[in-house]
Amino acid sequence: MAVLSQMRPIDEREFARVLAEATASKTPIEVMGAGSKQGIGRPMQTAANVSSRAMRGITLYEPSEMVMAARTGTPLSQVEMALAERRQMLAFEPVELGPLTGGQAGQATIGGVFATNTSGARRIAVGAARDHLLGVKGINGRGEVFKSGGRVMKNVTGYDLCRGLVGSWGTLAVLSEVTFKVLPVPEDTGTVVLLGLPDEFAVEVLCTAMASPFEVSGAVHLQSALVARLEHQALKTQGQAVTALRIENFAKSVAYRKGRLKDLLKVYGAMHEFDRQDSLLFWGELRRLSVLQGSDAPVWRISTAPTAAPKVVAAISAYMECRAFYDWSGGLIWAELLPTTDAGAADVRRVIATHGGHATLIRAEPQVRAAVEVFQPLEAGLEKLSRRLKTAFDPAGILNPGRMYPGI
């Protein structure tokens, strides 16, 4: 079915009216922010597209309380600019998924970031988007405006709907306003780099560093095939796999901790250092996922225990060509596979079943995403709970129906 209408409600009340009407007429609708991640998930059959992008504006910012609130259509770039002015940041540094999947760069909204629980390299140290969300206002499928949480760091009043809604991809409710924790920008940033490590040693390095007291805030490993796609000239041209560890702190601490880390890891080979400028470039590039852009090949996002990660990649590679970018100390694998009819789904799912974790197909042609499980299939018990949860929020099943799972 083609999209019949596009709507951009300007406020919560108007949005609520749209949803109430959709429920009354059982009309399935696609809800989104700016649509930068529209190409992710199972293709949907909807009769209308409703976007929150007209609901904009930062509604609260208290730097000394490390808290900000914004209407969900507010561009992420606007949020980050306002924070940067006060030397603060979204510590979970959400990666940019848009350009990877056919969307434009720099379009993401703050609502979309939380609705998809999108986080980046620092997630390993400070938590995910889910861990930074303090409060939400939203509209459920019945067109009712509700709230949960608040603007304070600690809040256990009632059930934790914030966590329940993060990462629900617009299938439970439309977020209209989010309140989140922000953190100071570290005074200095440095990076320790090792070159040419095989995956298994590399993940050992990452895990050893994460298990040190030096508060590593980024722990990644790029296979050489992906290194060749880096914009960072020095790394790109040296041709070997890159293993990198980030330290962020006051300048003196960065120097001290880099030194201690190099001491700790010296058995793994020669080490290089990036200063602040080079570090910001390199980690910024990772945040844009630039090494996965510019290709149509299927991309999987696999979450597993870090030490299982090299085994997962090796097992997938035994079936087909696989290029891997390990983030989160190995706990997150971005795997680019050669195009096949099922984007490698059968093999990836089989490997995950052996080694543990979960996998989401981020990039694939719509017909592939329609044919295979895009999100990790759920155990029967969890699927039952998920269906009932969907009904509790959206009894008529109008919100992004089927985007995550059939019938959910």
Next chain:
Amino acid sequence: MPLALPEPDRAVVRQREAIVADLNRLVPAGTIIADEEGRRAYETDALTAYRCLPLAVALPSSTEEVSRLLRYCHANDIKVVARGAGTSLSGGALPAEDALVIGVSRMNRVLGIDTLNRTARVEVGITNLGITEAVKAQGFFYAPDPSSQLACTLAGNIGMNSGGAHCLKYGVTTNNVLGLKMVLIDGEVVEVGGPHLDSPGYDLMGLIVGSEGQFGIVTEATVRILRSPEGARPMLLGFASSEAAGKCVSAIIAAGIIPVAIEFMDKPAIQVCEAFAKAGYPTEVEALLIVEVEGSNEEIVDLLNVVADIAKRFNPSVVRTSQSEEQSAAIWKGRKSAFGAIGRISDYYCMDGTIPLGKLGDVLVAIGQICERHGLKVANIFHAGDGNLHPLILYDANDGSQAERAEKAGAEILELCVASGGCLTGEHGVGIEKRDLMRVQFTATDLALQMRIKTVFDPKWLLNPAKVFPLEGREAALEAA
């Protein structure tokens, strides 16, 4: 007491003996406690004003036993109250006459420690401190640290999404749990999360943590463990007013420093804690901050110097860094035993609101006025970095009028917290205590949505009855669903 408990299911109560006989057939001997004296030990938690003898108590030793018990209760419409160590300050583990208490204290094993992946798998009857004890030798710790950490179980921490003094940097329970094994009310066992990060599908774990034992009984958990810092040291900063202390906290954070903890005590709290712990607290100041930073020795010295410089802008009368491990331990002992220390001089009613930090000065003045109006004294303890305020209202439990006034003052204080932009409870949970105040913070729509989510997990509403939601209006809210 003012809070009403629902009329027990007389049919269940009448069949108590037959039910106990059935339960004894389901689980090994020694699991079920049915005698009155035995049950008496479970009649209350740390909100001792409320007591109720449970139908029976079960202390299972495995997930399978929990599953059998729940399946039976579900089939026979018997209510269930899950219990960890019974340290809830909000009556979260208060039994009911027609409910089986299922205590998980015997399920306290460490199932696995994985320092490379920085996780530990444990049964949830383990104490909070027990997790840290288990991983300490390898240089790790479990971060959330409620003051009751010596006694409280991970089970209760998960139920209430507990925090602690050090969560400014490390987050609360929900930020430190990766996976759970939970028994649903019909006996089905589900696993959510695991040793990996983030959830496939909906973040059910995020919903379960903090659900106050109303979604199921959690039996095992995978928790995140962290490498201990090279060192940590607290500093004491004394001020002539609460406002100055509050402004100092704001300035520290505005300078880009996130100490691992910033604790605030007002004069009455300082004096009682000092008498108890001999921590070297300055007893003449109006407000005291304990600011702790972490790192190498040199990093600590540098950072504390910066903090001291910032503090000077607010005319502190005391700036004192801990000089030894022993002194640091004493400083924390004083703070963490604050409730106990105050309990030695008076009965108290412990509140747990949160407020935006910027409102601290005004809120403390207003709290003083509320308590004065009710003829009661108050001591304030505050996790200043994250806005979590613990006013301790002092009263004499033997004086019924005082107890009643303490509850009234408490409710007014919590309403004040909500009006200031904060919330009813920062880390203790709603339990029975704040059940009827939920309407202050939430609309009928908000509450109805939460109740529908409760029904997702527990369609017959058998788990932890009479908690979290006001008793009136439950049926109406659910019927509208």
